[in-house]
Amino acid sequence: MSTSAEPGRTWPLVGRAAELDDLDDLLATTAGGDGGTVLVEGEAGIGRTGLVEALASSARLLSLELRAARATTQRRAPFTLLADAVLTHPPGVGARGPVEAELADLLDAQRTDAGRERAPLAAQRTARATELFAALLRRRGDSGPWVLVLEDVHHADAESLGVLLDLAHEGHLPGALVVLTMRPLPSSPELSGVVDAWVRAGARYVELRPLGPVATVELAQRLVGGSVGPALRGTLATTGGNPRFVTDVVRTARSAGALETRDGVVDVQGSAWLPALDTVVRGRLEYLDDDVVDLLAHASVLGTSFVVTDLAALVGCPLPDCWRTLRTALAAGLVHARADRLVFRHDIVRGALYAGLEERRRRAMHARAAWALREAGAPTQIVSQHLERAR
Ligand SMILES: Nc1ncnc2c1ncn2[C@@H]1O[C@H](COP(=O)(O)OP(=O)(O)OP(=O)(O)O)[C@@H](O)[C@H]1O
Numbered sequence: 001m002s003t004s005a006e007p008g009r010t011w012p013l014v015g016r017a018a019e020l021d022d023l024d025d026l027l028a029t030t031a032g033g034d035g036g037t038v039l040v041e042g043e044a045g046i047g048r049t050g051l052v053e054a055l056a057s058s059a060r061l062l063s064l065e066l067r068a069a070r071a072t073t074q075r076r077a078p079f080t081l082l083a084d085a086v087l088t089h090p091p092g093v094g095a096r097g098p099v100e101a102e103l104a105d106l107l108d109a110q111r112t113d114a115g116r117e118r119a120p121l122a123a124q125r126t127a128r129a130t131e132l133f134a135a136l137l138r139r140r141g142d143s144g145p146w147v148l149v150l151e152d153v154h155h156a157d158a159e160s161l162g163v164l165l166d167l168a169h170e171g172h173l174p175g176a177l178v179v180l181t182m183r184p185l186p187s188s189p190e191l192s193g194v195v196d197a198w199v200r201a202g203a204r205y206v207e208l209r210p211l212g213p214v215a216t217v218e219l220a221q222r223l224v225g226g227s228v229g230p231a232l233r234g235t236l237a238t239t240g241g242n243p244r245f246v247t248d249v250v251r252t253a254r255s256a257g258a259l260e261t262r263d264g265v266v267d268v269q270g271s272a273w274l275p276a277l278d279t280v281v282r283g284r285l286e287y288l289d290d291d292v293v294d295l296l297a298h299a300s301v302l303g304t305s306f307v308v309t310d311l312a313a314l315v316g317c318p319l320p321d322c323w324r325t326l327r328t329a330l331a332a333g334l335v336h337a338r339a340d341r342l343v344f345r346h347d348i349v350r351g352a353l354y355a356g357l358e359e360r361r362r363r364a365m366h367a368r369a370a371w372a373l374r375e376a377g378a379p380t381q382i383v384s385q386h387l388e389r390a391r
């Protein structure tokens with residue numbers, strides 16, 4: 001798979017040439033004075049930050065000012081995301097204008113009075129700050145084209161989303177390329193409203209897809225600095241093309257001392273490093289609610305793919321409840337539908353969840369799976385495989 005060969009990039013991204021070309025075109029349009037908006041969505045670890053970092057280095061080449069901020073679960077006070085992006089000035093850059101000063105005062109007052117102030121006053125302040133942020137962002141392009149990157153808007157505070165919604169109703173910001181990145185989860189009506197409004201306003205929607213098998217191996221080769229042997233390729237094939245899992249595989253193998261080079265080929269030796277990998281991968285699921293992870297752990301007992309009714313019988317939960325939880329896993333991109341089954345998108349996740357089950361519990365789950373599958377009319381051979389593992 002091709003890689004962007006443009007000079008000035010801090011590092012080459014693998015397998016994202018089309019997306020980078022698209023963004024570079026939009027940057028060029030922005031440099032010419034027009035506005036544009038891009039929504040970049042994709043599962044956890046798929047490479048959204050990598051893509052916007054590549055965009056940032058292109059912006060530097062075009063001398064476009066870049067303002068960036070990232071929403072987090074810890075900092076969700078009103079307007080945090082937008083204040084981080086446009087109210088903080090890098091040392092020596094730009095003085096505060098009157099709008100910025102008024103905004104800073106409003107936010108200070110809001111912070112000081114939080115919890116104490118009467119609702120009407122708080123609502124008035126929010127309305128005024130919304131208006132000022134919208135005006136500030138719309139006018140900023142008057143003094144030259146710029147780029148605004150707001151990362152992880154799935155965690156954005158409601159007030160920043162409110163400003164983004166208002167802005168969408170007036171179309172692209174003049175002289176600005178606005179890039180919003182998000183995971184598919186957690187979703188909220190507020191965020192969906194912002195996304196829909198921007199799509200209607202003509203925003204480009206970029207869904208970052210998994211890397212293909214060739215790009216997956218290419219990324220691993222970059223990371224190990226050589227060609228990759230068959231055992232390592234085998235583990236890489238379980239990553240589902242998710243670059244974070246690819247880097248997890250290589251880093252974990254390396255820090256466990258499991259990487260060896262022979263005749264110029266780098267490969268993993270033995271399986272002693274795999275429990276560490278399972279732990280890392282399970283850690284990557286921490287953003288999900290426990291019920292989702294627990295249900296997927298049950299599903300891991302059924303295999304790489306499973307029938308929803310079998311899973312419901314195994315867990316002993318009503319089908320609608322089970323399905324509701326599975327829909328979250330589907331939205332997160334951890335499973336996908338294939339005919340009448342759901343399939344784990346990354347076998348590395350299934351393996352890690354399975355390995356994380358306490359042994360007695362795992363055996364009990366296999367025994368129950370044997371029963372559930374027999375009831376559902378599964379072939380004897382499958383049922384006996386579960387009985388075997390239940391011992
Ligand atoms: N196309 C790529 N080529 C090379 N490395 C990549 C690519 N995409 C992602 N990576 C690497 O994979 C890891 C995960 O990528 P990144 O942090 O960009 O994902 P993300 O979608 O922003 O994740 P999160 O959901 O946690 O925000 C990083 O180490 C990044 O450098």
Ligand SMILES: [Mg+2]
Nearest residue numbers: 048049050151
């Ligand atoms: Mg990121």
